[in-house]
Amino acid sequence: xxxxxxxxxxxxxxxxxxxxxxxxxxxxxxxxxxxxxxxxxxxxxxxxxxxxxxxxxxxxxxxxxxxxxxxxxxxxxxxxxxxxxxxxxxxxxxxxxxxxxxxxxxxxxxxxxxxxxxxxxxxxxxxxxxxxxxxxxxxxxxxxxxxxxxxxxxxxxxxxxxxxxxxxxxxxxxxxxxxxxxxxxxxxxxxxxxxxxxxxxxxxxxxxxxxxxxxxxxxxxxxxxxxxxxxxxxxxxxxxxxxxxxxxxxx
Ligand code: PGA
Numbered sequence: 001x002x003x004x005x006x007x008x009x010x011x012x013x014x015x016x017x018x019x020x021x022x023x024x025x026x027x028x029x030x031x032x033x034x035x036x037x038x039x040x041x042x043x044x045x046x047x048x049x050x051x052x053x054x055x056x057x058x059x060x061x062x063x064x065x066x067x068x069x070x071x072x073x074x075x076x077x078x079x080x081x082x083x084x085x086x087x088x089x090x091x092x093x094x095x096x097x098x099x100x101x102x103x104x105x106x107x108x109x110x111x112x113x114x115x116x117x118x119x120x121x122x123x124x125x126x127x128x129x130x131x132x133x134x135x136x137x138x139x140x141x142x143x144x145x146x147x148x149x150x151x152x153x154x155x156x157x158x159x160x161x162x163x164x165x166x167x168x169x170x171x172x173x174x175x176x177x178x179x180x181x182x183x184x185x186x187x188x189x190x191x192x193x194x195x196x197x198x199x200x201x202x203x204x205x206x207x208x209x210x211x212x213x214x215x216x217x218x219x220x221x222x223x224x225x226x227x228x229x230x231x232x233x234x235x236x237x238x239x240x241x242x243x244x245x246x247x248x249x250x251x
Contacts, residue, residue: 003250004230007237025240035250055083073112099149171212216245
Protein backbone atom coordinates (compact mmCIF):
# COMPACT_ATOMS: atom_id res chain seq x y z
CA UNK A 1 0.00 0.00 0.00
CA UNK A 2 1.38 3.41 -0.98
CA UNK A 3 2.10 6.19 1.47
CA UNK A 4 -0.46 8.92 2.12
CA UNK A 5 0.67 12.50 1.57
CA UNK A 6 -1.81 15.17 2.68
CA UNK A 7 -1.46 18.85 1.77
CA UNK A 8 -3.08 21.16 4.31
CA UNK A 9 -3.18 24.57 2.65
CA UNK A 10 -4.79 26.12 5.75
CA UNK A 11 -6.14 29.62 4.90
CA UNK A 12 -4.07 29.97 1.70
CA UNK A 13 -3.68 31.09 -1.06
CA UNK A 14 -5.57 34.38 -1.34
CA UNK A 15 -7.14 33.97 -4.79
CA UNK A 16 -8.91 31.28 -6.80
CA UNK A 17 -6.42 31.84 -9.59
CA UNK A 18 -3.48 31.11 -7.29
CA UNK A 19 -5.30 28.08 -5.87
CA UNK A 20 -5.82 26.67 -9.37
CA UNK A 21 -2.23 27.24 -10.42
CA UNK A 22 -0.86 25.68 -7.22
CA UNK A 23 -3.17 22.69 -7.70
CA UNK A 24 -2.24 22.28 -11.37
CA UNK A 25 1.48 22.54 -10.66
CA UNK A 26 1.17 19.77 -8.08
CA UNK A 27 -1.08 17.65 -10.31
CA UNK A 28 1.31 17.87 -13.25
CA UNK A 29 4.37 17.32 -11.09
CA UNK A 30 3.34 14.13 -9.33
CA UNK A 31 2.64 11.96 -12.35
CA UNK A 32 3.18 8.26 -11.70
CA UNK A 33 3.47 8.72 -7.98
CA UNK A 34 2.76 5.63 -5.91
CA UNK A 35 1.58 7.76 -3.01
CA UNK A 36 -2.04 8.67 -2.35
CA UNK A 37 -2.02 12.48 -2.49
CA UNK A 38 -4.87 14.34 -0.78
CA UNK A 39 -5.19 18.11 -1.21
CA UNK A 40 -7.07 20.05 1.51
CA UNK A 41 -7.69 23.61 0.30
CA UNK A 42 -10.04 26.16 1.90
CA UNK A 43 -13.75 25.31 1.33
CA UNK A 44 -14.25 28.00 -1.32
CA UNK A 45 -11.78 26.35 -3.68
CA UNK A 46 -12.95 22.75 -3.33
CA UNK A 47 -15.37 22.77 -6.24
CA UNK A 48 -12.90 24.54 -8.53
CA UNK A 49 -10.26 21.81 -8.31
CA UNK A 50 -10.40 18.46 -10.10
CA UNK A 51 -8.06 15.60 -10.82
CA UNK A 52 -6.57 14.82 -7.39
CA UNK A 53 -8.22 13.48 -4.23
CA UNK A 54 -9.71 16.33 -2.21
CA UNK A 55 -10.17 16.81 1.52
CA UNK A 56 -11.82 19.55 3.57
CA UNK A 57 -10.04 21.15 6.53
CA UNK A 58 -12.99 20.86 8.88
CA UNK A 59 -16.64 19.80 8.89
CA UNK A 60 -19.81 20.52 10.86
CA UNK A 61 -21.21 18.20 13.51
CA UNK A 62 -24.63 18.76 11.90
CA UNK A 63 -25.98 17.70 8.52
CA UNK A 64 -28.04 20.81 7.70
CA UNK A 65 -29.98 23.64 9.30
CA UNK A 66 -29.43 26.89 11.17
CA UNK A 67 -25.67 26.67 11.70
CA UNK A 68 -24.34 29.87 10.19
CA UNK A 69 -20.85 29.62 8.80
CA UNK A 70 -20.67 25.84 8.78
CA UNK A 71 -20.30 23.24 6.02
CA UNK A 72 -21.72 19.71 6.35
CA UNK A 73 -20.32 16.32 5.38
CA UNK A 74 -23.40 15.93 3.14
CA UNK A 75 -22.34 19.00 1.14
CA UNK A 76 -18.74 17.84 0.92
CA UNK A 77 -19.84 14.45 -0.36
CA UNK A 78 -22.09 16.08 -2.94
CA UNK A 79 -19.20 17.95 -4.58
CA UNK A 80 -16.90 14.92 -4.65
CA UNK A 81 -14.77 15.55 -1.58
CA UNK A 82 -13.50 12.26 -0.13
CA UNK A 83 -11.80 13.27 3.13
CA UNK A 84 -12.01 15.78 5.94
CA UNK A 85 -9.38 16.81 8.44
CA UNK A 86 -10.96 16.71 11.91
CA UNK A 87 -9.51 18.02 15.17
CA UNK A 88 -6.60 20.00 13.76
CA UNK A 89 -4.83 21.73 16.66
CA UNK A 90 -5.64 25.12 15.11
CA UNK A 91 -9.37 24.23 15.20
CA UNK A 92 -9.03 22.87 18.73
CA UNK A 93 -7.32 26.13 19.75
CA UNK A 94 -9.13 28.87 17.80
CA UNK A 95 -12.56 27.29 17.45
CA UNK A 96 -12.42 25.74 20.93
CA UNK A 97 -13.26 22.29 19.60
CA UNK A 98 -13.35 19.61 22.28
CA UNK A 99 -12.76 15.87 21.92
CA UNK A 100 -16.55 15.48 22.16
CA UNK A 101 -17.11 17.89 19.24
CA UNK A 102 -14.44 16.08 17.28
CA UNK A 103 -16.11 12.75 17.98
CA UNK A 104 -19.40 14.07 16.59
CA UNK A 105 -17.64 15.40 13.51
CA UNK A 106 -16.13 11.95 12.93
CA UNK A 107 -19.59 10.40 13.21
CA UNK A 108 -20.99 12.97 10.73
CA UNK A 109 -18.21 12.16 8.26
CA UNK A 110 -18.55 8.39 8.54
CA UNK A 111 -22.34 8.59 8.20
CA UNK A 112 -21.85 10.42 4.92
CA UNK A 113 -19.03 8.37 3.47
CA UNK A 114 -16.33 10.99 4.05
CA UNK A 115 -13.04 9.54 5.29
CA UNK A 116 -11.48 11.16 8.34
CA UNK A 117 -7.99 12.51 8.98
CA UNK A 118 -8.06 12.78 12.78
CA UNK A 119 -5.35 15.09 14.13
CA UNK A 120 -4.00 14.51 17.60
CA UNK A 121 -0.87 15.73 19.38
CA UNK A 122 0.53 16.90 22.66
CA UNK A 123 1.03 20.54 23.45
CA UNK A 124 4.42 20.64 25.06
CA UNK A 125 7.68 19.14 24.02
CA UNK A 126 9.88 17.87 22.68
CA UNK A 127 9.57 15.25 25.37
CA UNK A 128 13.21 14.29 24.87
CA UNK A 129 14.39 17.37 26.79
CA UNK A 130 14.97 17.22 30.60
CA UNK A 131 12.07 15.77 32.52
CA UNK A 132 11.67 13.18 29.78
CA UNK A 133 9.89 10.55 31.85
CA UNK A 134 7.30 12.98 33.11
CA UNK A 135 6.83 14.56 29.69
CA UNK A 136 6.28 11.11 28.20
CA UNK A 137 3.60 10.43 30.78
CA UNK A 138 1.87 13.70 29.96
CA UNK A 139 2.14 13.01 26.24
CA UNK A 140 0.63 9.55 26.74
CA UNK A 141 -2.22 11.07 28.73
CA UNK A 142 -3.04 13.62 25.99
CA UNK A 143 -2.80 11.13 23.12
CA UNK A 144 -4.80 8.49 25.02
CA UNK A 145 -7.66 10.87 25.79
CA UNK A 146 -7.71 12.35 22.28
CA UNK A 147 -8.01 8.81 20.91
CA UNK A 148 -10.39 7.40 23.50
CA UNK A 149 -12.79 10.38 23.44
CA UNK A 150 -12.36 11.15 19.75
CA UNK A 151 -13.16 7.59 18.71
CA UNK A 152 -15.86 6.98 21.33
CA UNK A 153 -18.58 4.77 19.86
CA UNK A 154 -16.77 4.35 16.52
CA UNK A 155 -16.89 0.72 15.40
CA UNK A 156 -13.73 -1.25 14.73
CA UNK A 157 -15.01 -1.81 11.20
CA UNK A 158 -14.95 1.96 10.63
CA UNK A 159 -11.26 2.35 11.54
CA UNK A 160 -10.37 1.64 7.92
CA UNK A 161 -12.01 4.99 7.09
CA UNK A 162 -9.89 6.89 9.60
CA UNK A 163 -6.28 8.07 9.29
CA UNK A 164 -4.66 9.29 12.49
CA UNK A 165 -2.38 12.30 12.00
CA UNK A 166 0.15 12.65 14.81
CA UNK A 167 0.93 16.35 14.96
CA UNK A 168 2.84 17.47 18.07
CA UNK A 169 1.87 21.11 18.52
CA UNK A 170 5.42 22.31 19.15
CA UNK A 171 6.32 21.12 15.65
CA UNK A 172 3.47 22.79 13.71
CA UNK A 173 4.62 25.72 11.62
CA UNK A 174 7.71 26.22 13.77
CA UNK A 175 10.46 24.59 11.74
CA UNK A 176 11.14 22.42 14.82
CA UNK A 177 10.09 19.04 13.50
CA UNK A 178 9.70 16.18 15.97
CA UNK A 179 12.71 13.84 16.16
CA UNK A 180 12.41 10.43 14.55
CA UNK A 181 12.96 8.80 17.94
CA UNK A 182 10.17 10.75 19.55
CA UNK A 183 7.85 10.20 16.61
CA UNK A 184 8.40 6.45 16.95
CA UNK A 185 7.60 6.66 20.65
CA UNK A 186 4.36 8.50 19.87
CA UNK A 187 3.38 6.00 17.19
CA UNK A 188 3.73 3.21 19.71
CA UNK A 189 1.66 5.14 22.28
CA UNK A 190 -1.06 5.56 19.62
CA UNK A 191 -0.96 1.90 18.59
CA UNK A 192 -1.09 0.86 22.21
CA UNK A 193 -4.21 3.00 22.75
CA UNK A 194 -5.86 1.49 19.67
CA UNK A 195 -5.02 -2.05 20.79
CA UNK A 196 -6.57 -1.40 24.20
CA UNK A 197 -9.80 0.01 22.76
CA UNK A 198 -10.07 -2.33 19.76
CA UNK A 199 -7.54 -5.09 19.10
CA UNK A 200 -3.90 -5.72 18.25
CA UNK A 201 -4.97 -6.36 14.65
CA UNK A 202 -6.48 -2.88 14.41
CA UNK A 203 -3.40 -1.37 16.06
CA UNK A 204 -1.27 -3.05 13.40
CA UNK A 205 -3.53 -1.91 10.57
CA UNK A 206 -4.48 1.66 11.57
CA UNK A 207 -2.91 4.28 9.31
CA UNK A 208 -0.82 6.84 11.19
CA UNK A 209 0.77 9.82 9.46
CA UNK A 210 3.10 12.50 10.84
CA UNK A 211 2.66 16.27 10.56
CA UNK A 212 4.70 19.22 11.82
CA UNK A 213 7.34 21.15 9.86
CA UNK A 214 7.68 18.46 7.21
CA UNK A 215 9.87 19.54 4.28
CA UNK A 216 11.68 17.94 1.36
CA UNK A 217 14.78 17.37 3.51
CA UNK A 218 13.17 15.53 6.42
CA UNK A 219 10.27 13.76 4.64
CA UNK A 220 12.18 10.64 3.70
CA UNK A 221 13.46 10.14 7.25
CA UNK A 222 9.92 10.01 8.60
CA UNK A 223 8.71 7.73 5.84
CA UNK A 224 11.63 5.30 6.02
CA UNK A 225 12.65 5.35 9.67
CA UNK A 226 9.78 6.53 11.84
CA UNK A 227 7.35 3.86 10.71
CA UNK A 228 4.63 6.27 9.56
CA UNK A 229 2.19 5.61 6.74
CA UNK A 230 2.48 9.11 5.38
CA UNK A 231 2.75 12.82 6.04
CA UNK A 232 0.52 15.83 6.66
CA UNK A 233 2.23 18.84 5.14
CA UNK A 234 1.30 22.45 5.92
CA UNK A 235 3.65 25.26 4.91
CA UNK A 236 5.65 23.18 2.43
CA UNK A 237 2.46 22.18 0.57
CA UNK A 238 2.14 25.77 -0.69
CA UNK A 239 5.42 25.49 -2.61
CA UNK A 240 4.80 23.14 -5.54
CA UNK A 241 8.44 22.13 -6.08
CA UNK A 242 8.92 21.41 -2.41
CA UNK A 243 5.66 19.46 -2.16
CA UNK A 244 6.40 17.43 -5.30
CA UNK A 245 9.78 16.43 -3.81
CA UNK A 246 8.00 15.32 -0.64
CA UNK A 247 5.59 13.22 -2.72
CA UNK A 248 8.53 11.75 -4.65
CA UNK A 249 10.23 10.76 -1.39
CA UNK A 250 7.25 8.47 -0.78
CA UNK A 251 7.93 6.40 -3.91
P1 PGA B 1 3.34 22.68 8.99
O1 PGA B 1 1.81 22.38 9.35
O2 PGA B 1 3.78 21.64 8.00
O3 PGA B 1 3.34 24.06 8.42
O4 PGA B 1 4.11 22.58 10.28
C1 PGA B 1 1.34 21.07 9.49
C2 PGA B 1 -0.13 21.09 9.88
O5 PGA B 1 -0.52 21.93 10.70
O6 PGA B 1 -0.94 20.32 9.37
